[in-house]
Amino acid sequence: MRIALSIEHPAWAYQFRHLVALLRQHGHDVRLLAIDKDHSYALLDAFGYAYDRIAPTTGVGVVQKGWLFFLTTVRMYWVLRRYRPDVLLGRASPMLAVCAFFLRIPHILFEDTEHSRFSLFFCQLFSTAIITPQSFTRDLGPKQIRQPIYKELFYLHPSVFRPDVAAVAEQGLNPDRPFVLLRFVAWTASHDFGLQGLSPQEQLGIVEQLSQVAQVVVSCEGELPQQLTQYAYRLPVSRMHHLLAHAALYVGEGATMASEASVLWRPLSVP
Structure with a gap:
C-alpha cells in the first residue's frame, strides 16, 4: 500500500x-x-x-x-x-x-x-x-x-521510549541537583488567534523565583529574552523528552508538553 x-x-x-x-x-x-x-x-x-x-x-x-x-x-x-x-x-x-x-x-x-x-x-x-x-x-x-x-x-509509552539520564549532563546540569524545565510558546498557531502568553517580564520573574530553589532550563518557541539566555535549552530537539523525563518540575504554556510530562510522571504547573 x-x-x-x-x-x-x-x-x-x-x-x-x-x-x-x-x-x-x-x-x-x-x-x-x-x-x-x-x-x-x-x-x-x-x-x-x-x-x-x-x-x-x-x-x-x-x-x-x-x-x-x-x-x-x-x-x-x-x-x-x-x-x-x-x-x-x-x-x-x-x-x-x-x-x-x-x-x-x-x-x-x-x-x-x-x-x-x-x-x-x-x-x-x-x-x-x-x-x-x-x-x-x-x-x-x-x-x-x-x-x-x-x-x-x-x-x-515504555515499549518505545527509554529515558536517557545522560541528557541531564549534556545540558550542563548537575545531576545531583533538581532542575525545572520551562516551556514558552510562540502563540502563532491558527488556534492561538486572540490569545497571548506570558510577557518577557513575567517569564523573567518566574525564572528568577525558580532559580532560587533549583536549576532552570528554558525552552522557547519565540525569541528568548536576553536575560534568560543562560538558561536556554541547548540539546538537539530530539533529546527534549530525555531531559523532561528527569525534571523535578515542568512549568509551561504548551499543552502538548504538559501532557508529555504527565505521561512521564513528572510534576507540572501551568502559569
Whole structure:
C-alpha cells in the first residue's frame, strides 16, 4: 500500500515516528510531506527519514497563514498527484483534507486539539475518519471515532521510549541537583488567534523565583529574552523528552508538553 503522511509540527513527527517505521516493516511505501514549524525538519533528519519539503514555515498572522494555506495545499496536491497514494494519514491538516477531496483519496487522521476549529472544519468536510481520544468533548459528527488513547503514548509509552539520564549532563546540569524545565510558546498557531502568553517580564520573574530553589532550563518557541539566555535549552530537539523525563518540575504554556510530562510522571504547573 502507498501511504502519504504530513508532518506540520514537531509533535506530529514524534507521534508518527514509530508508526512510519512499523508500516515500512510490513512492506508499505510511506511518503512524508513536511512543513518546518519549530524544527520539524531537524527532527525528521534526526530520525533518519526522507521527506518532501513543502514550506519553511506555517506563517504568522491571518494574511500570511491564508497565503501559505493556499500555497502548501497546491504543493501537496502536485506531490500527491504524482505519488498516487492509496490513503492519507496524519493529524488535522486542512491542506491534506482538501487534497484528499480533489484526488478522491481516503484521509484518516488523529486529533486531540478541540480548539483547532479551522483545521477541523475542513477535516469534517473532506476527511474520511477523525480519530479522537475518548476524553475529546466536542462532537465532530459521524466521521468521529473515539478511542481510549492519548497521542503522547504513540512515542512515550515504555515499549518505545527509554529515558536517557545522560541528557541531564549534556545540558550542563548537575545531576545531583533538581532542575525545572520551562516551556514558552510562540502563540502563532491558527488556534492561538486572540490569545497571548506570558510577557518577557513575567517569564523573567518566574525564572528568577525558580532559580532560587533549583536549576532552570528554558525552552522557547519565540525569541528568548536576553536575560534568560543562560538558561536556554541547548540539546538537539530530539533529546527534549530525555531531559523532561528527569525534571523535578515542568512549568509551561504548551499543552502538548504538559501532557508529555504527565505521561512521564513528572510534576507540572501551568502559569
